[in-house]
Amino acid sequence: MKISSPLRYPGGKSAMADLLGQIRTLNNLGGYTIAEPYAGGAGASLTLLYLEYTKKIFINDADMAIHDFWWSLVNQHKRFLDLLSSTEVNMKEWFIQRDNYRKRNRISRVRRGFATFFLNRCNRSGIIVNGGPIGGIEQNGKWKLDARINKASLQSRCKKIAEYRERIIVSCDDGIEFLDKMHTEKTMFFIDPPYFGKGPTLYLDTLNTEYHQALANRLRSIADKAWVLTYDDCPQIRSMYSGWAHIRPYSLMYTANNRCIGNEVLVVPKWMKLPNSQGSSVVRW
Structure with a gap:
């Protein structure tokens, strides 16, 4: 499937x-x-x-960061897709996105949603909080940071969600x-x-x-x-x-x-x- x-x-x-x-x-x-x-x-x-x-x-999730990701795709998909296209995948950017993720309400919902997405794709097993980057901080592992980043495929998935946005209701409740x-x-x-x-x-x-x-x-x-x-x-x-x-x-x-x-x-x-x-x-x- x-x-x-x-x-x-x-x-x-x-x-x-x-x-x-x-x-x-x-x-x-x-x-x-x-x-x-x-x-x-x-x-x-x-x-x-x-x-x-x-x-x-x-789609409901009590985790505000996960909610911000879904909210961004449904409500601000063009801005999100621009970030996906323009953001490089390297350790310098990983630290920037980690900081954005930690800022919570001190950053726009779209940027925090994108940071959540970036860390999810770049961290081991997709674990955002304690996963750490694929390949390690020094990038000396078998796999590198971009191992799970196929921009063409991810853009396609995100665009499809945007196409169905009128049929997707997002919330952030317990x-x-x-x-x-x-x-x-x-x-x-x-x-x-x-x-x-x-x-x-x-x-x-x-x-x-x-x-x-x-x-x-x-x-x-x-x-x-x-x-x-x-x-x-x-x-x-x-x-x-x-x-x-x-x-x-x-x-x-x-x-x-x-x-x-x-x-x-x-x-x-x-x-x-x-x-x-x-x-x-x-x-x-």
Whole structure:
């Protein structure tokens, strides 16, 4: 499947789009919009939008820097694309963009959104906060800073998002608050919160155990709505959803060499059907 998101994201779920499409069809949710409370790279919802599975998507992320990236593409795409075209990729620029990222509200939303994008593409594994530059500060590693920067490809992805901007709604709410605002809509939620186990090492806005439990409680209160939740597979998460929701373990695979990314769980309300076998080449269960 062609990559839709310009962002590289730890545990990104672009590859889940095929399976989500199957779940939508199986549960007669074709007329529903798609909303991601913890959007990150938003690859799954973008793919579903491009395939015309939905008329509109909602991209929400509590991380202001990630929000600024999406806001820039939807509202100021020409300025963003100009920055993408004109910005060099070298260590001098990496330090400039890191400083811009850290300035938060002391810089324009577009420049901070671009800094977020730049660091995401240039840092190891796309990890903005603690990742460090690909190739190291001295650029003496096997791969160099520009290893994940293909400007032509990235410009194409960004332009496509801009083309669909009238059908993309961007927000910066806490994920649970977003659910509270949206749960009356005819919406299918794809909920991919920060990992329970590794979240603190991967995300700026990580969540504690109490928050994960609060999310479970909120989802239980809207178990009559359409939602699909993914998590890292661990006893704590299984315990939170055991007895009142379907829990399906799965593995997400790289298509190039069939290598497993990791074991996760997919959770849905009990009324929702899951396919016994599914056609995605990258999801195993």
